[in-house]
Amino acid sequence: MRKLILSATILLSGLFTFGQDTKLTNTLLWRITGNGLSKPSYLYGTMHLTDKRIFQLGDSVYKALEQTDGFAAELDMNRLGTQMMNQFLNNEEQKNATEPPKVKERVSEETWNKYKLLLEKKFNKKADKITVDDLDNIESKLQLDLFKKGDMPTFLDAWLSGQARKQGKWVGGIEDLEDQLEHMNDFGDIEEKIQLALFDDNYYRGSLEWFIKVYTNQQLDTIDAFMYREEDGKKDYIMIKRNLKMARRMDSLSAIRSTLFAVGAAHLPGDSGVIALLRSRGFTVTPVISSKKINPDKYTSKAVEIPWTPVAVNDNVYALQMPGVAEGIEMFESMGLEMKMYFDISFMKMYMTMGIEVPEERRKLGADSLYNGLRSRYASKGEVLKEKPVTVNGVEGREYRISTYEGEMKMQIFIPE
Numbered sequence: 001m002r003k004l005i006l007s008a009t010i011l012l013s014g015l016f017t018f019g020q021d022t023k024l025t026n027t028l029l030w031r032i033t034g035n036g037l038s039k040p041s042y043l044y045g046t047m048h049l050t051d052k053r054i055f056q057l058g059d060s061v062y063k064a065l066e067q068t069d070g071f072a073a074e075l076d077m078n079r080l081g082t083q084m085m086n087q088f089l090n091n092e093e094q095k096n097a098t099e100p101p102k103v104k105e106r107v108s109e110e111t112w113n114k115y116k117l118l119l120e121k122k123f124n125k126k127a128d129k130i131t132v133d134d135l136d137n138i139e140s141k142l143q144l145d146l147f148k149k150g151d152m153p154t155f156l157d158a159w160l161s162g163q164a165r166k167q168g169k170w171v172g173g174i175e176d177l178e179d180q181l182e183h184m185n186d187f188g189d190i191e192e193k194i195q196l197a198l199f200d201d202n203y204y205r206g207s208l209e210w211f212i213k214v215y216t217n218q219q220l221d222t223i224d225a226f227m228y229r230e231e232d233g234k235k236d237y238i239m240i241k242r243n244l245k246m247a248r249r250m251d252s253l254s255a256i257r258s259t260l261f262a263v264g265a266a267h268l269p270g271d272s273g274v275i276a277l278l279r280s281r282g283f284t285v286t287p288v289i290s291s292k293k294i295n296p297d298k299y300t301s302k303a304v305e306i307p308w309t310p311v312a313v314n315d316n317v318y319a320l321q322m323p324g325v326a327e328g329i330e331m332f333e334s335m336g337l338e339m340k341m342y343f344d345i346s347f348m349k350m351y352m353t354m355g356i357e358v359p360e361e362r363r364k365l366g367a368d369s370l371y372n373g374l375r376s377r378y379a380s381k382g383e384v385l386k387e388k389p390v391t392v393n394g395v396e397g398r399e400y401r402i403s404t405y406e407g408e409m410k411m412q413i414f415i416p417e
Contacts (some may be wrong), residue, residue: 015084024269025287026218029061031260032254034284039258041250042068043285044275045265046157047215048148054215055159062299068412069257071164073157074246074264076173078165080158080329081343081350083177089331115194119309122198135193142196146208152296153348157262159296162346168304174249179242215265217367224269240272247277282295311340311353318416322351346409358415367415374413378402382409 028045042064047054065071075083081129103119104112104127123130152159164171214222246263253259267274278285308321326340332354334341339354358370375384375398382404390399390412397414 001300004295024220024275025289026220027287027289028215028218028220028268029058029064029263029290030268030275031286031288032250032278032283033286035251035282037254037258037283039069041254041258041279042260042288043250043268044160044262045220045268046160046262047212047265048071048157049146049157050152050155051212052151052296053212055152055155055296056216056293057296057299059292059294060288060290062294062301062414064260064288065160065164065169066167066301067258068169068172068260070172070253070259071161071262072172072174072250072253073161073262074173074175075177076171077158077345078171078324079173079327081345082329082341084345085341085343086327087177089229089329096138100133101137102128103130103132103190103194104128106132107194111191111194115191118198119194132190132193135190135197137195139193154345158346160260160262163299163301164260165306165346166303167301168189168306170259172253174246174253174261175214175242179245194412205394207340220265220269223266224273237267240349243272243274243277244265246274247281250274250278251281252282309342313340313353313355314338317355318414320353322353323349325355326351363415370415371413374411375400378409378411381405 030043030302032041044061044064047167060222104116107115112127119130120127123297154162177396210225211223214226246261246267250259250261253261263274269275277287306323308323309325310319310321311326313319322340322342323344325341326342329339329341337354337356341353342351343349344351362370375387379400379402382402384400385403385408386399386401388399390397392412392414395414395416397412400411400413402409
């Protein structure tokens with residue numbers, strides 16, 4: 001269960017002993033100098049939650065952000081939203097095409113006998129019918145509830161990325177999405193999923209509260225002792241492999257530009273953590289202590305106007321721009337449709353566009369029929385708050401503001417000749 005607390009954060013430990021005292025100062029911010037760097041870079045430990053308590057950042061964190069030329073989270077926040085959407089849709093497509101595995105088939109006989117009666121009671125169906133998808137649905141719902149109950153619109157890493165973008169910084173990522181998917185698959189220990197399904201509220205939430213307290217107290221050694229260890233006390237090998245890649249990429253990126261690196265706090269401490277690995281590569285890594293904490297609502301910085309990016313559309317049948325680079329949604333491409341999306345995860349805004357060829361017989365029904373059909377389709381699970389005609393570059397259309405469970409959507413529809 002312990003690994004599930006930071007499941008969104010996504011080689012033998014004996015190989016990484018550096019003969020030094022690994023006890024660390026209680027701080028999440030570290031300065032990276034030496035090894036030929038002309039300007040310091042910084043390393044900051046984050047927690048991938050929307051809870052406002054973890055957003056009370058020290059003044060030195062903001063100074064590091066302002067004084068560096070770039071910002072890099074674990075993944076590139078400019079692409080993460082779209083990558084996650086494609087991954088989700090692909091997973092759903094695979095689930096629909098195959099029979100989900102039964103829990104009984106994925107655990108030992110001893111584990112099955114231990115939990116099967118409890119599972120029957122939890123899901124109100126025969127234990128033999130309970131699938132891994134049933135367990136995943138509970139885990140997803142719990143994580144979504146935690147995300148929505150947070151006071152901030154997005155998680156800390158994405159918020160910091162957004163602040164860097166507003167200041168005109170280079171923004172990128174240290175890892176590839178595949179690195180985190182490997183760790184998430186490793187988190188797929190079925191017994192842990194069973195425990196989460198059976199004891200979610202009491203165990204998960206209680207442990208999370210304890211961890212938030214440890215995090216806000218910046219106790220890296222406590223985090224190292226608690227997180228990412230197997231039941232037999234050995235360290236998580238996938239975690240170590242990720243740390244190695246992070247340190248190597250930080251080495252390369254800091255040589256190009258001074259950068260604030262923001263990664264999950266559990267990656268920092270220990271003899272195989274990023275701090276030790278950077279030191280082993282010749283860097284001097286020293287703690288930075290802030291003089292005060294600043295409420296995120298009170299933080300202001302000089303904003304830079306950033307131009308929007310043209311969206312490449314097949315045959316150039318229409319043109320538009322988005323705040324970032326739009327990517328194709330693979331599921332629609334497989335259906336012969338072109339949908340482009342940019343998911344600005346730093347501010348939790350999604351931009352989508354799709355061009356649909358309308359058959360001649362459908363066009364004969366008139367524009368109002370087409371507008372009303374699309375309006376009904378996209379508002380089927382919500383409420384139309386406002387509707388008005390719009391004209392862009394001489395092309396008339398309709399605009400709808402729709403309230404849904406996920407939030408509010410603004411949709412514009414144009415039917416050119």
